[in-house]
Amino acid sequence: MTTRLADQLGRAEIQAVEQVEGFGADPWWIIALKCLGIFVLLLLMTLFVIVFERKVVARMQHRIGPNRVGPKGWLQSLADGVKLMLKEDIVPKAADRVVYILAPIISAVPAFLVFGLIPLGPEVSIFGETTRLQLTDTPVAVLLILAIASSGVYGLMLAGWSSGSPYPLLGGLRSSAQVISYELAMSLSFVAVFLFAGTMSTSGIVESQERIWYALILAPSFVVYMVSMVGETNRAPFDLPEAEGELVAGFGTEYSSIKYAMFFLAEYINMINVSALATTLFLGGWRAPWPLSAIGDGMFNEGWWPLLWFLAKVLVLLFVFIWLRGTLPRFRYDQFMKLGWKVLIPFSLAWIVLVGGLRLAMNEGVTRQQIFLVVGIALAVFMVISFISSWIGERVRDDEEESEDAAEKPFDPFAGGHPVPPLPGQQGSTPVAATVGPPAGSDHTDESDSSEEGTRA
Amino acid sequence: MNPTSYLVLATILFTLGSGGVLLRRNALVAFMSVELMLNAANLAFVAFARMHGALDGQIVAFFVMIIAAAEVVIGLAIIVMIFRTRRSASVDDASLLKL
Amino acid sequence: MIIVFGAGVVGVLVEAFVPRRFRHAVQVILALAALAAAFVQVVRLGGTEIIGAVGSVAIDGPALFLQGTVLVLAFISMFFFAERRIEAGGNAFAPAASSLPGSEEERVLVQQRALQTEIYPLSMLAVGGMMLFPAANDLLAMFVALEVLSLPLYILCGMARRRRLLSQEAAMKYFLLGAFASGFFIFGASFVYGFAGSLEFAEIDAALGARVGQEGLLLAGVGMMAVGLLFKIGAVPFHAWTPDVYQGAPTQVTAFMAACTKLAAFGAMMRLFYVGLGGIRTDWQPMLWAVAIATMVVGIVVALSQTDIKRMLAYSSIAHGGFILTAFVAVDELAIAAILFYLAAYGFVTLGAFAVVTLVRDAGGEATHLSKWAGLGRRSPLLAATFGLFLLALAGIPLTSGFVGKLTVFTAAFQGGAMPLVIVGVLVSAVAAFFYVRVIVLMFFSDPAPEGPTVAVPSVWTTAGIAVGAVATIVLGVLPGPLLDLAEQAALFIR
């Protein structure tokens, strides 16, 4: 099979796709310069965004926000950074020292990397060398970004584990569960983009959005991405890992001084990263927004201008982050996971199939009217089916609950592996409680389901 | 392209993996060693695919990845199950079945 | 094959949507229907020889023969899976594999008579893998099939209702070693691929003669792939898992596994070695000679000292793998036919034997210790006689299928020039007879142990299954002609 598939793909193309036009030919000093530039840009943006966030949130809450350090308080975050640097560095005695120290580094370094693959602009000239405003690009750039981003999870996980303390452990687990869950939705939302762009190289994707932004034609993907990007960065309203009420400060509970700052830094850089990625994949990257792009034969799409558009777009997205934080209450953990697994992922899958089908139909020369007709019929059928199935599903579920209610077991405080107090309506497994059957009710659905859960494993 | 160095690396990984399975007593570690073996195979496949200028080796690597994933799922399930029943993941502790 | 996979998938859905109290019935019917339908399909395909699925699946005589046999054996296995009478309303599997033994949760499920129904989709998937395995025509398909058949089995092994720890341990051992072996297989495959530049067996074969100077690569690869496959067969020195797993797994699963896995694995091995590597047979034959001898000798010698009936059968299964290997080294149609026949005959016997083991029980579940079987012939002569029949078949006494199998296999080996192997095989069979007969002695001539096990009265499921096994054993022993003819007609691989 494979041999023939390979033939189908064409062996000649294998070599061809291994290079991306316009990259890999820079002299070393330009590379160094670009590295440094990205680095500085990220640090500055972090410092800026932190203050920006505090000010915006303050404004939303009718407060003033930071206003002491520097002009109008804009140096506040720099001062905070220096302060953290000077604080005592505590390593708890239960901690696994090496991992404990490595964890913040592991979480920070990947954060810096992502930007290396983001196109900040078209070709410019630096000291006479013509080069693109992007550190590098590869045929699988987006995949690489995903890989880099997800390796940051190790930092969180290891931080939680190495602290040797229950809260960080739970926090670390939660955040990694969260990140990987939302990473799925995020990755799935990219598929449609690749489908249209025909490439995974970031510059190529920006290239292909010359006519229209994918945010418009692939709006559902964009929405999924926006939601999951917030989840991926553990930001409000999805900031469960550091839910103060439950877990103190999540995986960072035992951290102090600059190590804590590292996590903080990583979080903010990641915010910038995902915003930049959104810009690249859905918002046309460095291309000037529509009215501007029409001006002067696309003059705003050349030279250093695009950097401005790019940063502007990123800033808008960052503002959305802050806006969300300022307005939305935190989700509950189960609601959050439910959203990820039961809404975003199935939706993404269906969307991919739909997009694929449509594009295939177009490639095969089916007319638009026919497509709309088929889609309309399919939608109608789907709605009818889903209606019926949900109706039946309810019935079945009722049946099942009935039959399983009889077997309702007393509440086991250790069921999840960790001792938890019984919820209201649940009976502890005390001798007295065991004789009393818990009242039948919807409270118990979750409990009976979880008894089955493991059978899958 | 000369695949020798890749092959050497793959072989080293494979040896490490198989050594791990045979020598390590923790089921999880042994299990990860198995994954290492699979990845060594992947590396070898990809290297050979380059050498032959064909894609099929890479496709195999894909499949091996899925299978490795499936193995992870199954293996974790089994190990967790054992761990829950006896609170230990050591291969040596699992010794009810003796000659 | 697709029917079976489809049934597996549907089974999962059934598991998800059908309410618990109907699940069991639906699953059993689904599984049986799928197996029957697939069998019909296999029969209809009889005689076709095509390479399909873009070259990765070969449908030819041996493949169809083995697929058909696997289906029949799996069909019978489902009977045993569906047995509910001997465990007081439950089947032989833990109601929920993840629940802690002895925990409250489990107690409740047992009280509820909750049935484990996931075994059916799992075994459907395993059967699908077993069908693909002997039909796989390239390295990748073979590897995928290997895993598809193994993974559900790993899980099935850990699901025993009684003696959960043992069962889970078996699952873990099987899993770890199985994964280890498949690692070897795929790494070896990569070497072979590196040598030949192709995954398809026919092209590998073509490359054997064409390329010189890299034989080291090739041989290392072949050796490692052989490890993977020999592991599945349970050949010495890769047999260490067999007794543990056979003992620990639920006996029904053991029966299924012992009968069907071996079948599929030999099928795959034949295709790989005959079709893909036929050109270098002089290189791998000595290796298999050694393995065959070691397998027979070790299997039998260790079996001698066993006191647990399941372990004994496990070692005997190892030894039978060795017998088949004797024919394996003779690369010709006679050998293929012999192996095919032996596998089928052996499958029925093993299924039956393990099924009988499920019926002999005491308070703690199955009474597998040999001492408990003493005097069984007095207490339930019919059961003991049936088991005796299976043992005699395993020992290769004439008028049972085991004899004809041995005859054909040794004939093939002899003709293939492996006379020393035949002699070893014959000597070993003689030793083997000792421990089979020992059990018969125990059953018939010993006085029953005072608090010996009771023989559970099975429902029609197990009864029917055992009966089919026994009848097949005798019929294949007395009138093996039709099946032999079939095997002979089927004994041609396409390239």
Added chain:
Amino acid sequence: MTFPWLTTLIAVPALGAVLTALVPAGRGRLAKQSALAFALLTLGVAVAVIAQFEIGGDRYQLGEQYTWIDALGIHWALGIDGIGAALVGLAAVATPIVALAMWPEADAERRDPKPFFALLLASEALILTAFLAKDLLLFYVVFEAMLIPLYFMIGMYGGPQRRYAALKFLLYNIFGGLVMLAAVIGVYVQSIDAGAPSFLLMDLMALDISANAQRWLFLGFMLAFAIKAPLWPFHTWLPDAAAEATPSNAAFLSGVADKVGTFGMIALAVPLFPVAAQDFAPVIVVLAVVSIVYGALLAIGQTDIKRLIGYVSISHFGFIVLGIFVLTGRGATGATFYMVNHGLATIALFVIAGFMIARRQSRMIADYGGIQKPAPKLAGAFLIAGLSGLALPPLATFLSEFLVIAATFEQYRAAGVIATVGIVLAALYVLWLYQRTMTGPVPEENAGTRDLGRRETMVVAPLLALILAIGVFPRTVVDVIDDGVAPTLAEVDVESPPPVVSVTDLVVEGNDH
């Protein structure tokens, strides 16, 4: 199509076995009656078959041949020749006698007697098939299959050590059988190589097998047969089995079943591998002679009657094997004749010993003495049976033993001398046994020994009558046997004709003594 006599001959006891097995539990008597009836019916068919046997006719008569397993060239092929006819007769005669003798013994057992009789008929069917099989694989199948009923017969009934004895019996024989399987396969492969895969004896005998291959295959066959017909040093299972089985069972075992081994030697091993047979003949002759002397010496030393008879059998089997492997017509005829006679004599000895044991509840010779006073008929019968073991003229065994020894002298003088020593030793053990058990003062506990009852007489009388009759009129039997022996040895002659005068002449000559 002519009436399938031979298949009928086999089918009757087989059917009997099934029907007997179906007798409801607890109706032991009905089972016995049914078994006896079928055994007699078989005898009737056997007589009919032998009556149709034409001396000087085709080599194999009443042949039947149906394809059994086409793929392997296996047939249900039957045919009868002189050797077979003689042994069929023996088996057919012996079975009802054994069944009758077992009758009281079965009652002494704690078990349900039904299985014994069913198994007896089953093994008779298998043994008859073995004597008639004209397909090598068919022979092999029954050769092995008969072990199972015999095994159960030994294992289920008899002395305290019976399980051990049964196991030993089975393992020895399965071992031999499996080695033979390898050889059977080897022969088959030879036929494949010759381009005509077949298991039919006629086809196989026509094969031209290289001398080297013949040697290996011959050894494979001989091992199995030597174990079955206990030849020193493969004999050790027999004394155990003989001692532990019930007497009538032991009679059946060594009197009938073991003849399959010697039958195999003469009807299969020698004609299939004539070259190898000649090569190995000296070795086997030595073994046979050792058997004779060894069996006799150990018999003298025994304290257990049944064990003693077991060793006597070993000694006699030595004669039979010796007769076969001098490879002359005289020797072969003598050996075959010996088989029949030894069968009758051994059965008689065992059965009568069984009667004694039933009375005294002891197998120890020391416990007996002076029996001839209270039970003269018993003693008389025992004496006749014993003397026939001693080969005293005019008892049947005499002629056969004479033929064998005469043939041996012609070929291997030294062996002949030693074998003659065996005769002397035989006189010693037989007479000494008789003296120790039957003569002398009557100990108190033996005073009340009953004499032979009616049924017991019915058992013993035909045996002794036959022994005597054949001894006086050997001609009929010998002619039949000789008719089979001639073509069998012709195979050997093809390779290198032994210095033999006309076979018939020799027989006649021998007869004149």
Added chain:
Amino acid sequence: MDLYAPMIGLIILGAVFAVFSVVVSTVIGPKRYNRARLDSYECGIEPTPQPVGGGRIPIKYYLTAMTFIIFDIEIIFLYPWAVRFDHLGVFGFVAMVTFLFLITVPFVYEWRRGGLEWD
């Protein structure tokens, strides 16, 4: 390889920065010993000793991890498929839909059997 080399520069830069900060802070930060500070934080109550090798990890997370792996694999297949979509034609589409369906089956199963319930 040239395409990936610049990334190494960035890695080095990031790592140097992170390590440098951590080291500097330990050097210049104050050190005042306090037993309570070195204990793990449990809202002031006496800390429970942790088992060796970290605490027990709830099964739930394994489940999530397993499901994640399955989907991750799926994505691995989706990406190249998407990139080459236009070249693969109907066959590619049908194959992928089948694949997605097969992936969906266990997903639905897990969903129905309560594997996707968090509490």
